[in-house]
Amino acid sequence: MPMLKHDEEYLISRGFVYTVSEDNNGLFLVLKDYNLSTEYDQHQTDVLIRIPVGYPMVGIDMFYVRPYIKIAATNMNPPATDGFANFIGIEWQQFSRHYTWSPTYNLETHIKIIDDVLARGRWQ
Amino acid sequence: MNSKVNIKIDGQKYHVPEKMRGSELKDLADIPLEVRLVIKINNAADLEIENRQEYDLTDGMKLVTDTFDNSIEIMIDNKRYIVNEIMTGAELLAKVDATPDEYKLVKEEKVEADKEYLPTVKYEIYKNDVFFTTLRKVTNGGYGYADA
Numbered sequence: 089m090p091m092l093k094h095d096e097e098y099l100i101s102r103g104f105v106y107t108v109s110e111d112n113n114g115l116f117l118v119l120k121d122y123n124l125s126t127e128y129d130q131h132q133t134d135v136l137i138r139i140p141v142g143y144p145m146v147g148i149d150m151f152y153v154r155p156y157i158k159i160a161a162t163n164m165n166p167p168a169t170d171g172f173a174n175f176i177g178i179e180w181q182q183f184s185r186h187y188t189w190s191p192t193y194n195l196e197t198h199i200k201i202i203d204d205v206l207a208r209g210r211w212q
Numbered sequence: 213m214n215s216k217v218n219i220k221i222d223g224q225k226y227h228v229p230e231k232m233r234g235s236e237l238k239d240l241a242d243i244p245l246e247v248r249l250v251i252k253i254n255n256a257a258d259l260e261i262e263n264r265q266e267y268d269l270t271d272g273m274k275l276v277t278d279t280f281d282n283s284i285e286i287m288i289d290n291k292r293y294i295v296n297e298i299m300t301g302a303e304l305l306a307k308v309d310a311t312p313d314e315y316k317l318v319k320e321e322k323v324e325a326d327k328e329y330l331p332t333v334k335y336e337i338y339k340n341d342v343f344f345t346t347l348r349k350v351t352n353g354g355y356g357y358a359d360a
Contacts, residue, residue: 167352167353168353184352185350185352186351186353187347187350187351196289200289200345200346200347201346201347201350203344203346204344204346
């Protein structure tokens with residue numbers, strides 16, 4: 089299952105360094121050294137996005153980070169991030185963020201939500 | 213009491229005293245003294261600024277140099293767009309083919325908190341304003357999968 093061309097173009101336009109691996113359920117896209125808001129206790133983290141088989145008819149859901157991150161001011165996990173999941177041999181902190189998927193959405197739609205949560209610190 | 217007014221010089225906003233000399237205005241906007249600067253006046257000829265003369269400035273006054281590029285370039289979602297000086301949130305969203313019922317438009321602020329631009333409100337747009345869009349309805353937790 090290859091990455092869609094416009095998704096690759098978007099990642100390149102954003103200057104992301106990324107890796108892609110695959111299993112029977114789809115792709116694991118990892119954005120390397122994603123810059124975090126100062127709301128968090130880390131400066132950077134890797135971000136994993138699962139791109140399921142059938143995408144874009146099937147939607148992307150949630151995202152995952154490693155190293156784990158906490159809210160700097162409270163040393164608490166951001167809301168709905170207490171779960172952990174093992175992908176590509178690594179345990180990731182799960183950001184349980186959901187929305188109703190539309191086939192008109194794409195990877196950019198999902199990364200905008202990640203930007204809002206991680207880069208702008210809107211963890212609420 | 214010296215009150216202040218908001219003016220624009222070559223599209224940049226400045227908060228300035230009501231009275232300033234031409235040379236002070238140019239200095240403020242980093243314009244060489246020899247460059248021609250005019251006050252734009254509706255339905256009338258431009259008024260050229262003299263360096264030594266003091267001017268009564270009023271809120272919303274616009275001054276431009278001859279070389280001023282009137283186009284307003286902004287960023288939405290990391291892409292550049294040329295826009296008008298006054299636009300609604302919905303009009304800005306339309307630039308990125310997004311609708312207000314699905315997306316919200318937020319302006320990045322350097323000092324204050326980011327500000328949502330509402331669909332039907334008209335906003336003054338400035339060069340190099342930076343916006344981003346994001347889906348309106350995103351929930352934390354509740355459903356999804358946590359498989360390993």
